[in-house]
Amino acid sequence: xxxxxxxxxxxxxxxxxxxxxxxxxxxxxxxxxxxxxxxxxxxxxxxxxxxxxxxxxxxxxxxxxxxxxxxxxxxxxxxxxxxxxxxxxxxxxxxxxxxxxxxxxxxxxxxxxxxxxxxxxxxxxxxxxxxxxxxxxxxxxxxxxxxxxxxxxxxxxxxxxxxxxxxxxxxxxxxxxxxxxxxxxxxxxxxxxxxxxxxxxxxxxxxxxxxxxxxxxxxxxxxxxxxxxxxxxxxxxxxxxxxxxxxxxxxxxxxxxxxxxxxxxxxxxxxxxxxxxxxxxxxxxxxxxxxxxxxxxxxxxxxxxxxxxxxxxxxxxxxxxxxxxxxxxxxxxxxxxxxxxxxxxxxxxxxxxxxxxxxxxxxxxxxxxxxxxxxxxxxxxxxxxxxxxxxxxxxxxxxxxxxxxxxxxxxxxxxxxxxxxxxxxxxxxxxxxxxxxxxxxxxxxxxxxxxxxxxxxxxxxxxxxxxxxxxxxxxxxxxxxxxxxxxxxxxxxxxx
Numbered sequence: 001x002x003x004x005x006x007x008x009x010x011x012x013x014x015x016x017x018x019x020x021x022x023x024x025x026x027x028x029x030x031x032x033x034x035x036x037x038x039x040x041x042x043x044x045x046x047x048x049x050x051x052x053x054x055x056x057x058x059x060x061x062x063x064x065x066x067x068x069x070x071x072x073x074x075x076x077x078x079x080x081x082x083x084x085x086x087x088x089x090x091x092x093x094x095x096x097x098x099x100x101x102x103x104x105x106x107x108x109x110x111x112x113x114x115x116x117x118x119x120x121x122x123x124x125x126x127x128x129x130x131x132x133x134x135x136x137x138x139x140x141x142x143x144x145x146x147x148x149x150x151x152x153x154x155x156x157x158x159x160x161x162x163x164x165x166x167x168x169x170x171x172x173x174x175x176x177x178x179x180x181x182x183x184x185x186x187x188x189x190x191x192x193x194x195x196x197x198x199x200x201x202x203x204x205x206x207x208x209x210x211x212x213x214x215x216x217x218x219x220x221x222x223x224x225x226x227x228x229x230x231x232x233x234x235x236x237x238x239x240x241x242x243x244x245x246x247x248x249x250x251x252x253x254x255x256x257x258x259x260x261x262x263x264x265x266x267x268x269x270x271x272x273x274x275x276x277x278x279x280x281x282x283x284x285x286x287x288x289x290x291x292x293x294x295x296x297x298x299x300x301x302x303x304x305x306x307x308x309x310x311x312x313x314x315x316x317x318x319x320x321x322x323x324x325x326x327x328x329x330x331x332x333x334x335x336x337x338x339x340x341x342x343x344x345x346x347x348x349x350x351x352x353x354x355x356x357x358x359x360x361x362x363x364x365x366x367x368x369x370x371x372x373x374x375x376x377x378x379x380x381x382x383x384x385x386x387x388x389x390x391x392x393x394x395x396x397x398x399x400x401x402x403x404x405x406x407x408x409x410x411x412x413x414x415x416x417x418x419x420x421x422x423x424x425x426x427x428x429x430x431x432x433x434x435x436x437x438x439x440x441x442x443x444x445x446x447x448x449x450x451x452x453x454x455x456x457x458x459x460x461x462x463x464x465x466x467x468x469x470x471x472x473x474x475x476x477x478x479x480x481x482x483x484x485x486x487x488x489x490x491x492x493x494x495x496x
Contacts, residue, residue: 015043015086016140028302038063043086043141045167085141113158117144119289127284127376133194140164191276199285202263205256217406222283238264308375313349323349330424332449351425363395392422
């Protein structure tokens with residue numbers, strides 16, 4: 001079998017689902033190329049029977065047959081398969097693994113509860129590098145709790161209180177006892193004044209329900225953030241629903257509707273125990289943790305957002321360019337900036353992402369695609385900021401007509417900064433297109449932006465005639481967006 005050297009795959013045999021993800025590239029983008037799951041339900045009623053669900057076993061084996069063929073067809077470079085709570089806890093788990101390995105053609109690692117919690121937490125770190133607090137990964141068979149901070153996982157435990165494991169106990173008086181006994185092992189106030197990061201399909205469904213309730217403009221789970229008080233009110237509201245009332249929960253599958261009240265009650269108990277100041281939903285978990293663990297140290301040191309934007313931006317650009325150099329160039333127009341400089345770098349790499357689209361639609365397409373990036377390490381406000389920048393880079397004003405209420409996630413001064421930054425990129429791209437391969441300086445290299453007091457200078461050395469009319473108009477628009485006087489000069493010291 002031939003392989004693609006940058007196409008790793010991960011198979012996760014969980015209590016509820018069996019999933020394979022094939023990633024495109026062995027870098028911090030962690031971009032999914034192929035993602036498929038089967039809701040096998042291996043762990044259904046495990047607490048009562050002590051064995052894997054027979055129908056779930058059959059479904060899982062058939063799914064692994066298919067995944068082996070898909071992995072061959074996609075020429076994956078590596079495949080790591082792991083099994084979690086249901087398989088490790090079931091009396092027939094070892095027997096199932098023997099059959100599954102023969103079918104899959106790859107070894108399957110049965111993770112301990114601590115390993116599962118650590119890898120899930122590592123997955124959260126892969127998508128939110130600055131994560132600080134407690135990770136809660138709710139699967140069908142168990143709840144993994146891990147403490148994270150400074151890019152590290154400090155501790156991890158597994159609690160046997162997944163909805164499939166409890167089975168018929170869900171919704172009964174015994175449920176509250178099972179949850180209380182399990183959560184009693186978590187240090188009280190473990191997430192005090194920090195975040196609680198929620199991982200897993202059950203809690204992702206709660207995020208979708210909260211989107212609908214709040215009419216949130218960005219329907220992306222990763223890094224969707226709410227306050228702990230918002231989470232508590234919502235969790236108690238959903239947790240009080242009777243089984244016959246779950247059909248009113250729109251936007252999630254029928255399987256998830258049935259488990260939603262339990263997941264919400266468990267969340268309420270976890271909030272009460274750990275006392276976080278906010279809740280952040282993570283779209284990254286165990287599978288991303290497995291992949292991150294296998295990356296080289298050099299790849300792990302990268303920035304997920306910058307790596308993703310660089311890849312996406314260069315693929316769409318008409319002419320290759322150096323986004324980092326471009327980011328440094330445009331910052332000459334600003335005395336200070338209301339966001340992190342890494343967002344300026346990300347925007348720079350995206351600044352010609354729709355270069356091959358029709359000119360009338362470049363701004364629209366770039367804004368929508370940026371708002372819905374599959375990248376990690378980017379919050380919802382950051383998405384709105386980047387989308388505003390790339391729209392302004394192509395079309396100037398009018399972003400509200402494209403993004404609607406998503407723009408309102410940004411404070412007015414941040415909206416204004418995004419507009420001006422987009423104008424700066426618009427100027428930079430017209431001054432001196434460069435292939436990025438020339439050893440000699442480009443026209444852009446021979447110009448500089450400088451802000452002094454209430455004036456903005458475009459310094460052109462001795463080649464003012466090389467600017468062109470379009471560049472001059474765009475410089476004027478940039479200065480206007482900043483509320484500054486403007487002047488084109490050949491020598492900055494003389495102008496100052």
